[in-house]
Amino acid sequence: MPNATEIESNTRPTKRLKTISGLTLPPHPPGTDPTAPQEAHLPPHSRSSPPGPSTPPPPDTTTNQPSPIPTASLPSRIHPPSYHVPLLLTSPPSRTALLQWFTTHYHRRAMPWRKPFVPPTSMSRRDLSRRAYEVWISEVMLQQTRVSPALAERWTRWMERWPSLGDLARASEQEVLAEWAGLGYYQRARRVWLAAREVWERTEREEGVGTEPVLPGSVEELIKLPGVGRYTAGAVAAIVFGVPAPMVDGNVLRVMSRQMGLHGDVNRDAKVGAVIWKAAEELVKVVAADGEEEVNERPGLWGQALMELGSTVCTPKPNCGECPITATCRVYQEGLVLAGKADGSGVGDIEDVCTMCAPLETEDSTRNEGLLSRFFAAPPTGRRKFPEPGPPDPEILDIIIKHARRFPRREPAKTVREEEMVVCAIRSSDGQFLIHRRPDEGLLAGMWELPTQILPESNDSVMRTRKSAASSFVRDLIAAWTGKRPGWKSLKHIGEIAHVVWPFSHLKHTMHVQWLEWNGAASSLSPGPTYRWASVEEIDGETMGSGMKRCWEQVRREETRED
Template identity: 35%
Template structure:
């Protein structure tokens, strides 16, 4: 008979008195020390949701001007839902992680279709919308609607790991379940949205990954890692894989003061975005071999004329090299097997396209090289 492996014991949650000893000073500290951020001055659930989406993987200082411009351009859920995806992606240009913008647009359309243009107020309902995971649902439900909904992001995970001396590496299932259980217990009570924001704020400004400011910590007396001298041990550093190298050949194809642009499929790297048509190549591929790959992607024969240099970009999981090739061909393509759509655009028209920062830099390099005759 096969022997069954015993499940790991579920850690007990702290008693109410200990939770209260953390909640009260943390909220008081938040009232005194919180940063004056524009999305904290509004009660509009749409504006709060937008801030949470933009803040994923992106620093606060970068997000603020994008949030303000995006709201000015798409002031309501209805306005966002009605906008063409190209306009939405253009408004997101430079912010990165473009799947966030695509999901935001899809979710806005569902909010209009299913909920009459009003975001649902519960985390459970929010989870049914595109782009809403447990964190985003908990953030919007608690901050915008006052629901006792937990959230755990990197900052909150670090704070909870130290406060309650939670063991295990980031990504460990038992550790993640424990952290969410602690967040769920801690958020119960008055001002759940402010409590969640206090946890995030504390992790961002005081309980930092390196050089934490323990002497300024409002909950130092309750912190087990501080008591046991383990603040710098918890949580253990996440082991990150080395970025993979990716080399793309870009077709710089001039025609009557325009260049050829292509829009990718919605999934994958640069999904749904416009670009100078690209094809993956070996790092040491000759120009002729690169032209063959571009011909396959565009569905017409392409000839490499001139190498226009390279653009290097470091993405989160990719070390990206873009090789610019001036190309020509007897047949001007209007559709292509590897792309959703093709367009011939002037540089001014291209400014309205949703394009990644990497592709924008490549376009600028091509124009500096004089492909359109100055």
Template identity: 45%
Template sequence: MPWRKAWVDPSSYPSDGNLSEEEEEQLRSVLRKRAYEVWISEIMLQQTRVAVVIGYWERWMERWPTVDALAAAAEDDVRSAWQGLGYYSRATRIHEAAKLVCNDPVLRGLLPATAEELEKKVPGVGRYTAGAISAIVFGRAAAMVDGNVLRVLSRQLGILGDVKTDKKVIDTLWAAADALVKAVAWGNDERREEGEPPLSDRPGRWGQALMELGSTVCTPKPNCSACPVTDTCRAYAEGHALATEAGLVGSSKKQLPAAPDIEELCGLCEYFEDVVELDDEEDGTVTLADNPPAKPKPVKDTKQSKLSSFFFTPTTRSSKGGDEEVTPATKPSLEAMEVIASHARKFPVRKPKKKVREEETVVCAIRRESLLEPLEYEYIIHRRPEKGLLAGMWELPSHVLPESNDSTPKSRKSAAISYASGLVRGNDLKYVGKLGSVPWLFSHLKLTMHVYLFEIVGYQQGNWDGKDARWADTEKINLENMGTGMKKCWELVRRSRDSDYNSES
């Protein structure tokens, strides 16, 4: 990953114990660069695979190598560079934040060092991104908790809860992550009870290691046999106990014992009986039943509310009556590991996904002969509103069909003609044909775009030349910042001159 680089140690810059003005500016310049690089990578990595992000990040850094260069960029250029990454509002917030940070007389282009200040002062930077920048760049003991880390910690602590919507569960796991990163930052330092831990590369390395563990080993379908931290994992211990009960693990004086069922001890966890495994080959989702039977929660033990009560170290009773730390006598068999991994999959739980809303639109490509280039065409494009889905992006005129969910080819054609005619009143509009349909899936919406081609004959000047709507030729539209789905619609239009049209009616 090109954004992963050696930590910038501030202690390597002082001269005679103090920073000179030149050294201070040099350090500030290096930190500005590193904070910018990490910030952009973390925003890009939200909801996007690493393999995809690498190319985007490298092209972005080549175009805008510093936060100052980004702040000076044109808004449309920034949106265009983000095309394909989705959630386009992120690009807008990044651009706004870059201008804010560069214009701030105190920050002067350098992102704040603490997670609290990052969240407070930088638009678009949330709890996770703030922790990542603070730990990786500035060496502070800040927790970095993404979805992968939430899954790892829910298994380590044995919390059978909803890590997406249950605030108590989420806060508990964040508190665990905070305690862990502080312990890692202190290491064996004898001053560990005094104030904040010293700055070092340990918090950043630790946070990235937890994320790597969750993305490669402790996945929704975990590979428990390859995990380096099974000795402290409550979910693993419980699974091991189940395998032992099933006779899949041989008896030994030193074997992992059954851990207490944490869901019976606190108010955070769901009941195993209410958990349903879904046959989801993509992510191995485990979820709660739609209507789990009503069951009273146990009275919350005040002792269990302490974070330390969740951390688990497997022990067994010795013949002398004392507790001894143990490890499995032998590596569990393949059958035993299947039982263990199956149990671990139950952590964390999620509520059933809401059905994605479906929507249909008619996309109207309205062309005219170019006034400047004979035998070429220009097309009407317009900018979407600055708020909402695909905010500020350009598109071919589109109209959302009523949510009756019973549209037909005839009704869609009629809707397209009616919509296009209303846009170019006073002109002779010719219906050319249907070019095809483009399905596109957003996180909350399944959209089907039906693309129709129209041509204006005997064009008269209308109201389409302006800030949010204009005529554009093929070359300009190819470079325009459109959503990826709309780009696919445009590709149908671009190829239409050499294609046969569907005379759908």
């Protein structure tokens, strides 16, 4: 665990970077220090009312019209790379507006892991350990699903079972996997357990048995732990330790793409992703420097505010009328130009044209058919007047939202691979079932299941074919253990009892549940190293994937009818 000096030394940038992955930062106003505090310290739980949508810049005194932010040359969107430098970097009022908006939503969507920031040097080792552990588990769970009361209940149940990092480290792997059931991606649960054990064992080895284990306080050390990526490390470091570390999840990628006017694939284009990460890093340093204390809550609040904005307002179909930072949003300004409500004079001389943005005109998406002509057509009555400062009317807002929905760029979804399989419920004469433990690597690693075989791709996956496949699979399985293939009287196929369809992110399983009877006690057939006989009650308590759990529920229902 870093000491107080190490924590503080990691929180303050010694020098402001002048570029973001090759993008030149805009100049700061003369006589200003970009790292100096630029506004009053924001309380962590301000109860002030959230600001409304950002108003346009002050009007030009010569025309009495708003002075628009220069936009890309529309409709072609020709612009230099510097166009993508976040305007938030040089807009303290917008940064304050976002933080004030979040502190209000903080109370509206209170979650048990959201707590007031306490400087790490003011906390006991035990309290610091607990706080870092709470945030870490919440962030891993949030990678699986959205913020919701149901997720809050799962997090609370986890914390009640293992209140500290040491408690989790002393649990068994199977207990952790069982508690994680239903959240998906079980490898993440396994890695959480492995990381907890690593921190606990290292603490006991280096600092003595019984010493409270504490997660590291820097991104560099956190990211060395099993399963801790750049985002999770940044979240723990910023929220708990006050380190100005970026927190960039899918929601933040979308917000930043729109703020920066970056029309690229944020998930698959490494160059686009790197630019957004670097911009987020620069922003959080500026936000931290806005505060009065060396170590403060602003980095953590800022990261959470961006994520909250992306999950509630700047969604795939955004509600731009509720956004507190439209004044710095490139895409919002472009929408005003497209609606004929702002000056589309462009960003000036262009020496190097941006190579990261894909042209809007070349997108082939049925969802957007017909939109381009409406977006880029000249207003039917010629150039319209600029609106008075304030939120745009619904018609204009609709045009802005339609334009914003095109950011970030999305590649067509890949076709999900489909697999059909037979799931074999093999019951012995004394009422036990055969179960199998999956390999330690790959899909559903280490989970228990009923013996399963993937069916070959075929157009004749009829019940007769599945019955034959299930019977042959189980006979081959037993022959591999015993060296003798069982006869038809020893193993009988009773029937097909259910079909369970279960989707994953990259494939879909259609599981045909087969009922087979072994004509003998479980003790008469010794299974292999990854197979064992288990009672109904034992299987109820085993760690299974959610789809397999559904299959087992069908078997339990059938078994009840049999009795």
